[in-house]
Amino acid sequence: MGSDGRDDAETAEPDDGGYVHRPSGEPPRQAETSEAFGREGWVLVGMIVLGFLVIPIAILLLPAAQDLVRSLGLTLRAAYLALPLVPAFLLGAVAVWSALRSRRS
Structure with a gap:
């Protein structure tokens, strides 16, 4: 308790290290995007279709196709798994x- 009867936590000023946010006024820039789908996009579409x-x-x-599954040396249960x-x-x-391609570019 302080001398005036209030808690010190109530009267303490926030410790923000003196930081004051002052926006620069310029709008944020948007990342450059490409409209081309590219090879990576088509590979991903192929994997999703698969x-x-x-x-x-x-x-x-x-x-x-049990005969085909057996010819591969699998049981039906193993093929389902x-x-x-x-x-x-x-x-x-x-x-x-x-991820590796995007890191390179």
């Missing part, structure tokens, strides 16, 4: 590839 269309259709057709991993690994590889 992951959301091709692999689910292949999973639905697995019971009809392994097939969704294909787009997962490919999407991960595309993400790493895209």
Whole structure:
């Protein structure tokens, strides 16, 4: 308590280190963008089509392709587990590839 009966925390001024924000008045700049989709965009679209269309259709057709699955040395259960991993690994590889390319440029 201070001498006037108030808490010191109530009377203390904020300790901001003397910082005062003074905007410069100029508007913020927007990052430059390109309208071109590019090769990276098409690779990503291909991976999405593979992951959301091709692999689910292949999973639905697995019971009809049991002979093909057996010829690859897989059981039907193993094929159901392994097939969704294909787009997962490919999407991960595309993400790493895209990150490395954007870092280079």
